[in-house]
Amino acid sequence: MGLYDNASDVGGTWYWNRYPGALSDTESFCYRFSFDKELLDQGSWQTRYLTQPEILEYLNNVADRFDLRSSYQFNTKIVSTRFDEATGLWHVVTDKGETASAKYLITGLGLLSAINKPTFCGIDDYAGDIYHTGAWPEGVDLSGKRVGIIGTGSTGIQVIIALAPQVKHLTVFQRSAQYVVPIGNWPEDTETIDTYKANYDEIWKQIKSSNVAFGFVESTVAGIDVPEAERECVFEEAWQRGGGFRFMFETFNDVAISDEVNTSAANFIKRKIAKIVKDPEIARKLTPGDIYAKRPLCATDYYGVYNRKNVSLADVKDDPIAEFTTRGIRLASGIEHELDAVIFATGFDAVDGNYTKIDIRGRGGVTIRDKWADGPLGYLGMMEADFPNMFMILGPNGPFTNLPPSLESQVEWISDTIATMEADGRSTIEPTQEAEDAWVETCRTIANMTLFPKAESWIFGANIPGKKNAVMFYLGGLGNYRSELQSVRNSGYESMIFDRQTATTAL
Numbered sequence: 001m002g003l004y005d006n007a008s009d010v011g012g013t014w015y016w017n018r019y020p021g022a023l024s025d026t027e028s029f030c031y032r033f034s035f036d037k038e039l040l041d042q043g044s045w046q047t048r049y050l051t052q053p054e055i056l057e058y059l060n061n062v063a064d065r066f067d068l069r070s071s072y073q074f075n076t077k078i079v080s081t082r083f084d085e086a087t088g089l090w091h092v093v094t095d096k097g098e099t100a101s102a103k104y105l106i107t108g109l110g111l112l113s114a115i116n117k118p119t120f121c122g123i124d125d126y127a128g129d130i131y132h133t134g135a136w137p138e139g140v141d142l143s144g145k146r147v148g149i150i151g152t153g154s155t156g157i158q159v160i161i162a163l164a165p166q167v168k169h170l171t172v173f174q175r176s177a178q179y180v181v182p183i184g185n186w187p188e189d190t191e192t193i194d195t196y197k198a199n200y201d202e203i204w205k206q207i208k209s210s211n212v213a214f215g216f217v218e219s220t221v222a223g224i225d226v227p228e229a230e231r232e233c234v235f236e237e238a239w240q241r242g243g244g245f246r247f248m249f250e251t252f253n254d255v256a257i258s259d260e261v262n263t264s265a266a267n268f269i270k271r272k273i274a275k276i277v278k279d280p281e282i283a284r285k286l287t288p289g290d291i292y293a294k295r296p297l298c299a300t301d302y303y304g305v306y307n308r309k310n311v312s313l314a315d316v317k318d319d320p321i322a323e324f325t326t327r328g329i330r331l332a333s334g335i336e337h338e339l340d341a342v343i344f345a346t347g348f349d350a351v352d353g354n355y356t357k358i359d360i361r362g363r364g365g366v367t368i369r370d371k372w373a374d375g376p377l378g379y380l381g382m383m384e385a386d387f388p389n390m391f392m393i394l395g396p397n398g399p400f401t402n403l404p405p406s407l408e409s410q411v412e413w414i415s416d417t418i419a420t421m422e423a424d425g426r427s428t429i430e431p432t433q434e435a436e437d438a439w440v441e442t443c444r445t446i447a448n449m450t451l452f453p454k455a456e457s458w459i460f461g462a463n464i465p466g467k468k469n470a471v472m473f474y475l476g477g478l479g480n481y482r483s484e485l486q487s488v489r490n491s492g493y494e495s496m497i498f499d500r501q502t503a504t505t506a507l
């Protein structure tokens with residue numbers, strides 16, 4: 001078995017995203033693996049949510065526990081990989097010119113991993129420091145500096161909150177105002193943690209049969225059947241309890257489906273902004289104009305940050321960034337913000353960003369880049385027609401959830417499938433094109449039942465200029481997703497082709 005990682009150690013997302021304030025917004029008790037009871041029992045944490053250093057430490061412990069590190073070749077990029085129809089093997093080439101061959105190719109290239117760093121005129125002449133949150137170097141100290149930050153997604157809001165008290169001045173360059181609810185982060189004592197541990201069997205059963213897999217029971221109440229005043233009370237309770245996914249999915253079952261209920265939720269948050277932010281003009285700029293249907297955000301007192309004297313807000317939708325100057329950023333109006341450092345919290349080329357960087361070739365030399373020219377589409381979020389024995393962990397059209405339980409579900413399915421292949425003496429497995437098309441259609445149908453496609457976000461590739469808008473996720477929930485995986489297995493993999501024979505193609 002060969003394991004490769006571009007990083008110098010394990011950790012993935014949590015290796016790269018070391019920016020100030022980096023925190024998971026999934027609760028600590030379920031932002032972990034469930035497959036090892038002993039590992040669960042050993043778990044310990046301080047607060048309701050885990051910080052980046054805690055998650056990285058956890059992942060390092062997991063790597064040690066299963067002795068994974070010794071199998072890894074770190075600091076190594078895969079530059080190309082192709083399926084050889086003559087031998088039934090995948091051939092892999094690294095950036096060091098090394099080659100390897102294997103029957104199975106499993107990719108874990110990351111869902112939100114290829115960084116999106118927009119270019120701006122004059123950026124090379126800027127004399128200050130530039131950072132991207134997704135490739136944050138060690139040892140950065142921004143205290144006492146004039147800092148600019150571009151981006152107000154999940155990442156940007158965490159950085160803004162963490163840096164505001166440290167820096168001399170923070171200028172936030174906001175393109176889209178965001179709906180942000182409180183995260184509700186508080187210490188968790190040993191008794192609470194022990195209660196989770198004592199109930200882990202039930203907890204994981206619930207998580208794996210739920211939709212978003214965040215460790216709470218999703219509401220079955222339709223907000224549309226509830227009078228507005230009552231909705232308000234439910235939203236207020238959720239605001240006090242904290243959690244972005246809780247606010248969207250634990251309140252009512254149609255916040256992301258019904259225009260009316262979505263508007264109620266949005267208006268509730270807008271009223272909070274007006275109450276929290278003292279300067280009405282800043283409050284106006286912070287108030288979103290679109291529907292509440294992006295990945296739900298949460299943080300501790302996000303809007304309150306803008307009451308600080310050392311934080312200013314530049315609305316770059318109204319007054320776009322014209323260029324970087326040697327001293328900072330100049331807006332179209334001519335206003336120049338002098339900055340010692342600029343942070344790009346501009347997100348990722350989600351889902352396929354890392355795949356299209358690699359020359360991946362399947363049967364007949366077809367490249368993944370060509371196959372995904374109209375957007376990344378796949379079967380069960382793991383497989384591709386014409387790419388036999390290739391399994392993608394968190395590939396396109398996989399579930400949109402708290403990720404550890406979803407990737408565990410996929411890894412279990414991949415392991416079972418490979419075990420079946422080996423037990424049955426099979427050489428290759430790949431989905432039929434019909435099965436893949438049907439799955440993609442299912443994903444599209446489900447997405448269109450929700451309001452998510454109506455908001456511009458990375459979920460549909462809208463954040464990358466020129467990227468085709470595509471339904472890249474299965475929004476049917478983890479429970480239903482797991483049932484789909486189970487039925488593929490139960491049917492004897494009838495949606496798959498085994499041992500497909502084709503004329504050998506020289507690649």
Ligand code: NA7
Binds near residue numbers: 118150316346
């Ligand atoms: P996001 O959610 O994609 O946010 C990126 C932010 O950067 C967002 O506010 C963008 O504005 C902004 N952006 C991107 N390009 C530009 C340019 N050219 N000019 C100005 N502003 C820009 O990325 P995150 O890292 O915060 O989070 C991604 C996911 O990772 C997150 O949801 C978690 O699941 C983990 P926009 O909204 O597009 O107008």
